[in-house]
Amino acid sequence: MEDAEILDLYWERDVRAIHETQSCYGRYCHSIAFNILRNREDSEECVNDTWMRAWSCIPPSRPCRLAIFLGTITRNLSLDLLKRKRAAKRGSGEMELALDELVECVPTAYSMEDAVETAELSRMIDRFLHTLPEKECNVFLRRYWYVEEYAQIARRYNMKLNTVKTSLFRTRAKLKAYLEQEGIVI
Amino acid sequence: MSAVMHEELQEKAFRLMEALSGVDEELLARSEEDGHSADHRREHRRRVFMWRYGKYLAACFVFLVLGVSAYSVSRLSLDVGKKQNSTGNAGGAADYSLMENYELPGNNGAAQLSPEEALSSMESEEENVTADTTENEAEAPAISPEEGAQRENTSDGAHTSNSAIDKSIEAAMDTALTLEAARDLSVVGEYIPKTLPEGYRFFNGVLLREQEGGGYDIQLFFRNDGDTDASDIVLRITDCCAAKKTEGNASVQEQIDLIWPERRGERTFVTAEDLTAEIFRTSDTVAIIYDSGVVVQYTGEGTPEEIYEMFLTVP
Numbered sequence: 233m234e235d236a237e238i239l240d241l242y243w244e245r246d247v248r249a250i251h252e253t254q255s256c257y258g259r260y261c262h263s264i265a266f267n268i269l270r271n272r273e274d275s276e277e278c279v280n281d282t283w284m285r286a287w288s289c290i291p292p293s294r295p296c297r298l299a300i301f302l303g304t305i306t307r308n309l310s311l312d313l314l315k316r317k318r319a320a321k322r323g324s325g326e327m328e329l330a331l332d333e334l335v336e337c338v339p340t341a342y343s344m345e346d347a348v349e350t351a352e353l354s355r356m357i358d359r360f361l362h363t364l365p366e367k368e369c370n371v372f373l374r375r376y377w378y379v380e381e382y383a384q385i386a387r388r389y390n391m392k393l394n395t396v397k398t399s400l401f402r403t404r405a406k407l408k409a410y411l412e413q414e415g416i417v418i
Numbered sequence: 419m420s421a422v423m424h425e426e427l428q429e430k431a432f433r434l435m436e437a438l439s440g441v442d443e444e445l446l447a448r449s450e451e452d453g454h455s456a457d458h459r460r461e462h463r464r465r466v467f468m469w470r471y472g473k474y475l476a477a478c479f480v481f482l483v484l485g486v487s488a489y490s491v492s493r494l495s496l497d498v499g500k501k502q503n504s505t506g507n508a509g510g511a512a513d514y515s516l517m518e519n520y521e522l523p524g525n526n527g528a529a530q531l532s533p534e535e536a537l538s539s540m541e542s543e544e545e546n547v548t549a550d551t552t553e554n555e556a557e558a559p560a561i562s563p564e565e566g567a568q569r570e571n572t573s574d575g576a577h578t579s580n581s582a583i584d585k586s587i588e589a590a591m592d593t594a595l596t597l598e599a600a601r602d603l604s605v606v607g608e609y610i611p612k613t614l615p616e617g618y619r620f621f622n623g624v625l626l627r628e629q630e631g632g633g634y635d636i637q638l639f640f641r642n643d644g645d646t647d648a649s650d651i652v653l654r655i656t657d658c659c660a661a662k663k664t665e666g667n668a669s670v671q672e673q674i675d676l677i678w679p680e681r682r683g684e685r686t687f688v689t690a691e692d693l694t695a696e697i698f699r700t701s702d703t704v705a706i707i708y709d710s711g712v713v714v715q716y717t718g719e720g721t722p723e724e725i726y727e728m729f730l731t732v733p
Contacts, residue, residue: 369448
């Protein structure tokens with residue numbers, strides 16, 4: 233079923249919208265959640281919450297890209313859940329590795345008092361990503377948006393594993409320099 | 419690095435991770451396309467193929483062209499030689515030299531022509547060409563460079579206007595509608611209920627599409643926030659006149675099938691005359707067919723009585 237038809241179902245408040253969304257985007261959302269949480273049950277919980285969130289957002293929303301819209305919801309829910317779980321117990325897996333790597337991007341000078349709003353930070357990162365070459369940007373997003381493994385990214389873009397690692401290393405360094413240059417404090 | 423410090427840094431990294439949620443959808447969509455590398459692979463394979471075999475292909479092509487040319491020239495000289503021998507014309511050589519420069523339409527034709535005939539044929543063809551040109555010029559009056567430029571601009575303009583139309587169509591699709599704007603739309607505007615069940619208010623509206631025959635297809639969304647849970651009424655009002663015009667004597671059901679071919683049979687159809695409150699009790703989605711060819715599809719959560727009363731305010 234096409235996105236427009238699924239959106240029509242949401243707008244008609246037809247519960248089949250959820251079934252159709254699940255059949256079209258279930259695996260996609262599940263993979264996003266699983267990459268972050270590394271737990272099947274938690275991932276399923278996030279994906280189910282995604283459908284409910286989508287149900288309450290559409291209408292009045294009518295997203296242009298349903299996949300990205302749902303993926304973003306899943307990602308945010310997964311991050312929230314992970315945050316809750318991390319508070320109780322330190323996590324593991326790809327997400328932890330990805331976080332460890334992102335530590336390199338945190339600007340050196342920081343102050344909790346001058347904490348930057350997430351929206352502003354998001355805007356800066358978005359602007360930064362637009363300055364990157366397409367492939368570099370894609371690799372960065374696959375790693376830190378979708379939390380994919382290096383090998384997966386290498387396969388996806390037909391690159392060598394080391395090239396992926398080098399590309400990410402350079403992008404992280406660039407991001408750090410960019411954030412520091414822009415005076416971003418986290 | 420102490421564990422506490424590391425954890426603090428990880429918290430910050432987590433914020434970066436969260437901030438990434440707001441990146442441009444375009445970038446995310448682009449990263450989804452793994453066909454990009456496939457394109458590169460295809461391009462690479464094409465280049466390798468061209469590098470390996472391109473020279474052979476080019477050589478074959480050159481030989482082919484040379485072969486065909488040599489064959490044509492030899493046939494031509496043979497034919498002309500024969501004619502020369504048979505006529506014993508001293509001027510034949512001069513004419514032949516002209517023939518060499520003359521590109522004949524085909525070998526068969528060449529075999530039938532004497533040099534004189536060929537010359538006269540050349541002349542007559544030239545005349546034909548001139549006549550054709552004149553004809554063409556007569557058909558297409560002489561255009562000055564300025565006019566030409568202007569025409570080019572005009573043709574560009576036509577192109578631009580076409581794409582502008584496309585864009586305006588795109589813009590018209592799924593355009594947000596206010597209740598007032600919806601009421602102002604021809605035909606469908608008249609089928610918006612005058613009163614709503616108590617507690618409901620207009621929430622959102624969308625112009626879904628404009629039918630080929632000019633009728634509109636709109637969707638209106640009404641909401642009752644309620645004390646605890648919100649309940650909604652969605653009306654889709656479609657002017658099926660376009661289908662009616664196209665299909666001549668098609669039944670209303672067939673007309674509707676033309677508009678919603680993908681989900682036929684999943685709603686209760688009822689004519690406006692047969693509408694009762696009971697119908698809303700048995701079906702969540704009811705399509706009411708009016709004589710004018712307009713179909714109002716109701717989906718929602720109101721009580722059957724109040725929905726029925728709402729439809730009584732539709733003319």
